[in-house]
Structure formats: structure tokens, C-alpha cells
Amino acid sequence: MANRALNFNAGPAALPLEVLQQAQEQFVDYHSAGMSIMEMSHRSAAFEQVNNETQALLRKLYGIPDSYYVLFLQGGASTQFSMVPMNLLQAGKPAAYVMTGSWASKALKEAKLIGETTIAASSESDKYNRIPDLSSIVVPENASYLHITSNETIEGTQFADYPNVPDNVPLVADMSSDILSRAVDINKFGLIYAGAQKNLGPSGVTIVIVRKDLVSDSLKHVPTMLRYDTHAATDSLYNTPPSFSVYMVNLTLKWIESKGGVEALEQYNRDKTKLIYDAIDLSGGFYRGFAQEGSRSAMNITFRLQTEELEKQFAKESEQQGFVGLKGHRSVGGLRASTYNAVPHENCKTLAEFMQDFQRRNG
Ligand SMILES: *Cc1c(COP(=O)(O)O)cnc(C)c1O
Secondary structure, rough: OOOEEEEEEOOOOOOOHHHHHHHHHHHHHHOOOOHHHHOOOOOHHHHHHHHHHHHHHHHHHHHOOOOOEEEEEEOOOHHHHHHHHHHHHHHOOOOOEOOOOOHHHHHHHHHHHOOEEEEEOOOOOOOOOOOOOOHHHOOOOOOOOOEEOEOOOOOOOOOOOOOOOOOOEEEEOOOOOOOOOOOOOHHHOOOEEEEEOOOOOOOEEEEEEEEEHOOOOOOOOOOOOHOOOHHHHOOOOOOOOOOOHHHHHHHHHHHHOOOOHHHHHHHHHHHHHHHHHHHHOOOOOOOEEEEOOOOOOOOOEEOOOOOOHHHHHHHHHHOOOOOEEOEOOOOOOOOEEEOOOOHHHHHHHHHHHHHHHHHHHHH
């Protein structure tokens, strides 16, 4: 088998080996077409089949009702920071944001360029080491929407439950780093968006799940490419789509299906991350988790050691042992293990053992 790194990258991140191998098999000659999927017209029957099947798989695996559009866009989640307010923020109706960390801050910054905003809750005073209590979230009755970041990739926090919103206030979620990692009631949301490169495939395609009644075809000043109705009306084929990325998401979704679907993955993720959280919690303070207990992420495990020297040494030794991507984001420091869907249980076990061994040698 290929020499595979112990990949804990935050994004782009590990893909299932089976998916990579299948893509490799089909890379040069896709289903005897005499060409790769990348060389085909996006109007061809073969690509249309991939596009339709990918959407159908996503609907089935995530339980997305017919009352929602599923769109495959470009520009990453960062473009959605602008597209959401451009399409949903109405004059005189503020967009409310829950401030949970680095990504929520970037989302708010873009919304402020478009219209009126308000902060519904914030954990900034705690350095974003927790998700605000749901009961502390204040949403104006006339809000255009409430925006949350379901998993803060950099701080390593995750909503355990989602906030309730007043009637007529859609809940909008940036799920870039936890989409399809656990079961979700889609009906709670007006709009969900996520770049694919953490849980669903390579970079290049952004998934948007949006309730049909929120998609307006009468926006006056929004450029064509930045309107949801443009892409909804054309099955995400208004212009040339990121066809190879969509194809890779297709293979990844089939892999998720083969693993028993989202519920099975949720359990798998919980079991594998417990190994690493246990290594932190049972270390007697040698490792300290960054996120408060009730806010811990199952996707990004952030932790610190007593000194920065020790953290540097941990990062260096881990690299020598074949681990990749454990250095924390520069804004938080410390260490971070990203444990997305495709990160194998056995790699998490190997990391937990390395942590215990490192502690024995340095504790
Ligand atoms: C990675 C990430 C983003 C940015 O995604 P891009 O595709 O690089 O624009 C936004 N939000 C969250 C929560 C992320 O993890």
C-alpha cells in the first residue's frame, strides 16, 4: 500500500485512500470515454450524470428535503461570507452574528460591507474558547438571519446544539469544517454552506444548501454570479463548474455511504477523537485542552503544553514520526489535530500513543 502520512491537516485535509485510488483508476480514462473527467464538456451526458448523482447522494445522506436547493459553487466559504448578506440581508433588518472565533469574525466583517449587522452573542472575552450559551443568544425579531459557525476550525470549538430562532428569521450556518460529520436536522436551517476541502473532498467546490423560499429572483444590484437564483435555476451549471472537484465529492459521498452514512460516521468520529481527548484529560495537566469541555470540537482538537519550547519540541518530534499538520494556527498557538471524516481511527490511536509517550519522556 502507498506510504501514507499520519495526516492531521486542517484543510485541505486527508481524503479516504479508497477515494484516491478510485480516482487514480479513472484518472486517464473515465468510463472508457478516452479522456479524463477533467477533459470533458461540463454539458456532456457523463458530467451531467456526475453532477446530478452528487446532488442526489448529498440529499440522501444528509436528509435534505425537496424544499431546499443544493448548489455547487466556487470561491470557497470565504465568498459565502459575502454572498449570504448580498442575497439575504434586507434594508432595515440587521443580520445577527454569533461570534465564536476567527471564522465568525471574517463572516461578520464581510456582512458589514453589505448592510446593518448586530452581534447576537460572543465569547471573545474568553478568547473564543467556548460556544456562547444558547440561552444568551439575542436575535432581534426583525433580523434578516442569524449566522453561526457550527465548528470553529482554528479554536477547536463546536456547537453541541443549534440555537432556536424567532419565526421568520432563517438560521444560516458555516459548516465548512463539520458538514456531514454528524447528523443534522436540515429543517432547522435556512442556509448551510461549506467548502469541500475539510470533510467532503478537495478544494474548489463549495456546497450551499438553501431553502427555496429564501432564493429571490428579484435582487436588483447583485452580480449574476453572486446570486443564488442564478445557480439554482441552472443546476449549478450556469458557467463552467469545478468539475473535477465535484467528481471527487461524488466519490467521497459514496465512501461515506459505504461506511454506513452520516450517523455511523458520527459515532466513528466520536470514538476516534475520544482517544485524543482522553490523552489530554488523563495527562494530569501535561496537556491542556484549549476549548472548554461542553464546546469541544469533534473535528479540530486544540491543546497546549506548559511551555512554547515544549510545544515546539512536540511539533518537531511528531513530524519526525510521520505526523503532519499538528502545529496550531498562529492565532491560537499550541497544537491542533484535525480529525475530519477521512482521518482513520488507527491514526488517532497512533497520535494518542505518541502523546502518552512524549509525556513519559518529558513529563
Ligand atoms: C476553512 C474555513 C473557511 C474558509 O474556507 P475557504 O474555502 O478557504 O474560503 C471558512 N469557515 C470555516 C469554518 C472554515 O473552516
